[in-house]
Amino acid sequence: MAQDHFLSFNKSKYLKWAGALCAICIGLYLADSPPIKPGGGTWLGYGLGTLGFGLILWLMAFGLRKRAYRSNLGSVRGWLSAHVYLGLALAVVATLHTGFELGVNVHSAAYVLTLAVIASGIWGVILYVRQPALMGNLLNGQTLQNLGSGLRDIDDQCRKAAQGLSPDIQRLVKNSSTGRIFASRWQRFSGKNPDCATQRTVDALAEKNNGASPAQRELYNLQFRRLQQLLRIREFVRSRTWTEVWLLLHVPLSFGLLASLVAHVVSVFFYW
Ligand code: HEM
Numbered sequence: 054m055a056q057d058h059f060l061s062f063n064k065s066k067y068l069k070w071a072g073a074l075c076a077i078c079i080g081l082y083l084a085d086s087p088p089i090k091p092g093g094g095t096w097l098g099y100g101l102g103t104l105g106f107g108l109i110l111w112l113m114a115f116g117l118r119k120r121a122y123r124s125n126l127g128s129v130r131g132w133l134s135a136h137v138y139l140g141l142a143l144a145v146v147a148t149l150h151t152g153f154e155l156g157v158n159v160h161s162a163a164y165v166l167t168l169a170v171i172a173s174g175i176w177g178v179i180l181y182v183r184q185p186a187l188m189g190n191l192l193n194g195q196t197l198q199n200l201g202s203g204l205r206d207i208d209d210q211c212r213k214a215a216q217g218l219s220p221d222i223q224r225l226v227k228n229s230s231t232g233r234i235f236a237s238r239w240q241r242f243s244g245k246n247p248d249c250a251t252q253r254t255v256d257a258l259a260e261k262n263n264g265a266s267p268a269q270r271e272l273y274n275l276q277f278r279r280l281q282q283l284l285r286i287r288e289f290v291r292s293r294t295w296t297e298v299w300l301l302l303h304v305p306l307s308f309g310l311l312a313s314l315v316a317h318v319v320s321v322f323f324y325w
Contacts, residue, residue: 059137060134062130067134067135070138093150102150105147109167115132130188147164147167159313166306166309173302180299186289197289204286207279211279214272217268218268229254234283242294244290251280252280254276255277258272
């Protein structure tokens with residue numbers, strides 16, 4: 054079970070819950086024949102509004118659960134699965150709550166923001182599905198450490214393999230191990246470093262490979278592996294950077310939604 058993907062967590066339990074919730078809400082909406090126009094002002098409308106508000110508060114609580122490392126309130130993976138599916142169900146709940154009536158007012162603003170947060174959530178899911186290693190990072194923060202220690206292991210082997218080889222080659226190995234993963238912050242967005250010291254070392258060793266000793270060929274193989282590991286690290290950092298950018302959208306939008314929700318509820322109850 055620990056290896057469940059968050060989208061299919063626990064036999065897609067939360068997908069089923071969300072589906073059932075939508076079916077019940079749609080059924081009630083179709084069966085309802087209120088004395089006034091369907092929407093937020095009917096009994097069902099109040100019920101759906103309260104449900105939607107509760108869902109939003111609970112969706113926002115995911116930020117707290119994510120950081121409560123010692124919590125035993127279920128796994129982060131399970132929470133995320135529920136967050137995604139119940140977050141999508143919120144689109145149905147909120148739409149039925151509006152009774153399909155939209156205008157340029159504080160009520161519709163809350164609805165549009167709800168849809169915007171949900172849409173940004175879908176983008177986040179796409180990022181996580183494209184780079185599954187990010188999930189490990191979210192769950193235990195270990196991915197980058199593991200990748201980094203893999204790199205250090207290769208460097209240890211390179212130092213041993215280079216012993217007894219020419220100073221020229223020793224310098225190449227040293228340059229490679231002290232080279233930077235990224236030369237600037239901006240490269241984190243592209244995941245590329247065109248001035249990579251390990252790439253230069255691999256190229257230089259490839260040139261010297263003709264007639265080289267077995268130790269030198271071994272060194273070339275190790276440097277080649279180092280380059281592959283570096284590419285994995287850069288790709289991981291690239292995805293993580295985009296997830297951070299994404300969170301900069303998803304989280305402030307959520308807080309904006311909360312503020313507009315308060316304005317919506319206050320205006321309904323006090324100024325109606
Ligand atoms: C109104 C609805 C929603 C609200 C208020 C909301 C709010 C939040 C909050 C507060 C977090 C925690 C972020 C943090 O503190 O680091 C979060 C995380 C997340 N949300 Fe939503 N969300 C909503 C809907 C959705 C939907 C519909 C999806 C997907 C379809 C989604 C996908 C995600 C994902 C993947 C994360 C985890 C990101 C991470 O921690 O790296 N959200 N959301």
